Amino acid sequence: MHSTLLSFISRYVQLTSKEEERVIDTFSFREVPEKYKIVELGSISKELYFIKKGCGRLFYLKEGVEITGFLFTENMFIGSFESFLTGTPSNQIIEMEEASSLYVLSKENLEMLYTEIPKINVFVRKMLEERMIIAQQLVGSFVLNKPEERYEAMLRANPDLLNRFPQHILATFLGITPVSLSRIRQRIIKKEQ
Amino acid sequence: MHSTLLSFISRYVQLTSKEEERVIDTFSFREVPEKYKIVELGSISKELYFIKKGCGRLFYLKEGVEITGFLFTENMFIGSFESFLTGTPSNQIIEMEEASSLYVLSKENLEMLYTEIPKINVFVRKMLEERMIIAQQLVGSFVLNKPEERYEAMLRANPDLLNRFPQHILATFLGITPVSLSRIRQRIIKKEQ
DNA sequence: ATTATCCATTAACAAAAGATAAGAAGGCTA
DNA sequence: TAGCCTTCTTATCTTTTGTTAATGGATAAT
Numbered sequence: 001m002h003s004t005l006l007s008f009i010s011r012y013v014q015l016t017s018k019e020e021e022r023v024i025d026t027f028s029f030r031e032v033p034e035k036y037k038i039v040e041l042g043s044i045s046k047e048l049y050f051i052k053k054g055c056g057r058l059f060y061l062k063e064g065v066e067i068t069g070f071l072f073t074e075n076m077f078i079g080s081f082e083s084f085l086t087g088t089p090s091n092q093i094i095e096m097e098e099a100s101s102l103y104v105l106s107k108e109n110l111e112m113l114y115t116e117i118p119k120i121n122v123f124v125r126k127m128l129e130e131r132m133i134i135a136q137q138l139v140g141s142f143v144l145n146k147p148e149e150r151y152e153a154m155l156r157a158n159p160d161l162l163n164r165f166p167q168h169i170l171a172t173f174l175g176i177t178p179v180s181l182s183r184i185r186q187r188i189i190k191k192e193q
Numbered sequence: 194m195h196s197t198l199l200s201f202i203s204r205y206v207q208l209t210s211k212e213e214e215r216v217i218d219t220f221s222f223r224e225v226p227e228k229y230k231i232v233e234l235g236s237i238s239k240e241l242y243f244i245k246k247g248c249g250r251l252f253y254l255k256e257g258v259e260i261t262g263f264l265f266t267e268n269m270f271i272g273s274f275e276s277f278l279t280g281t282p283s284n285q286i287i288e289m290e291e292a293s294s295l296y297v298l299s300k301e302n303l304e305m306l307y308t309e310i311p312k313i314n315v316f317v318r319k320m321l322e323e324r325m326i327i328a329q330q331l332v333g334s335f336v337l338n339k340p341e342e343r344y345e346a347m348l349r350a351n352p353d354l355l356n357r358f359p360q361h362i363l364a365t366f367l368g369i370t371p372v373s374l375s376r377i378r379q380r381i382i383k384k385e386q
Numbered sequence: 387a388t389t390a391t392c393c394a395t396t397a398a399c400a401a402a403a404g405a406t407a408a409g410a411a412g413g414c415t416a
Numbered sequence: 417t418a419g420c421c422t423t424c425t426t427a428t429c430t431t432t433t434g435t436t437a438a439t440g441g442a443t444a445a446t
Contacts, residue, residue, distance in 0.1 A: 173336065
């Protein structure tokens with residue numbers, strides 16, 4: 001039942017069965033309904049979550065409107081990393097958009113894992129290396145491409161996101177307003193004819 | 194003489210004198226003139242660099258024009274992480290803007306360090322955690338703020354960058370053209386009067 | 387069945403950014 | 417000193433986005 005989490009970890013490091021058991025023990029399982037906020041604005045986040053099933057988003061509140069910062073789907077760790085790592089109140093809100101199944105890792109248990117199974121440091125390092133590359137590519141897409149190109153790139157690279165998140169969420173993730181994304185879509189339709 | 198590098202590492206993990214010696218042995222020292230490219234377009238980067246003195250930038254080439262992706266100054270690791278980590282040809286160019294002193298770490302030597310001093314995994318993990326937060330804040334600034342606000346934030350948070358990099362480099366880092374940044378500066382001057 | 391709510395589209399206007407070109411200031415070289 | 421190059425500014429015009437508001441469709445609630 002923990003196969004998704006363990007096979008995710010095995011992509012980075014090889015654990016013994018004993019270590020795998022230990023890892024499983026340190027995670028708890030949690031099911032949340034759609035639109036459930038796992039990190040509230042201003043709270044100090046003391047947990048990270050591995051998405052077994054479902055999807056969620058990280059967003060900010062700017063003058064009352066929700067601005068998406070990142071989107072998460074199955075087999076990703078989700079959380080307010082800044083709040084989790086620095087222990088400061090979160091300016092990010094994390095909300096699961098679909099009813100989701102999560103493996104929950106508390107900060108305490110993570111620290112325990114680091115000392116008990118040093119290999120976990122290697123796992124997290126490698127995972128962060130991957131995430132770093134993704135983050136850098138994302139920054140690159142903002143300086144290199146205009147919104148229309150970013151949307152087309154998303155169509156090509158992550159078409160699944162289009163089905164799982166409403167358009168206004170995708171729009172702010174692209175750095176534009178929902179109205180502007182609607183116009184972009186019309187332009188693309190006319191280009192294709 | 195290696196005090197900058199060692200004191201940087203000591204911010205994350207504590208090494209014994211023996212380990213410190215070992216670390217120093219695995220880095221080599223290199224001085225490069227201004228405008229020197231330490232990573233060329235299309236090359237496979239097999240080194241990372243710690244900036245002892247100087248500054249540099251990561252940029253892309255889009256239809257012949259240089260688009261800045263990130264700026265680096267003293268006490269930061271600089272390199273084409275994607276090419277270094279994945280072994281693929283770099284679509285990023287890394288150029289030192291000032292004449293610089295660098296500590297050079299080869300991929301081979303880094304792998305050696307990981308096995309010889311497992312603590313280095315902890316060091317890199319923690320450094321990546323910090324960089325991850327910075328990257329996330331940078332993405333946040335693109336979805337949350339317009340160019341004018343991003344420039345004002347840079348004025349507040351990193352005023353040193355304004356002196357060390359020409360304006361057209363800062364402009365593309367903000368995701369706009371040099372012409373547009375010049376207009377933004379004029380708008381700000383008029384606001385302040 | 388009929389409200390109510392949410393979401394995407396469309397329109398109209400204002401604001402900002404891109405593209406292109408021309409000019410001014412500073413530094414570097416011959 | 418003269419010429420060249422780089423950088424920044426300014427102007428003009430075009431394109432795109434933001435803002436606001438109205439509309440229609442879909443879905444859920446009463």
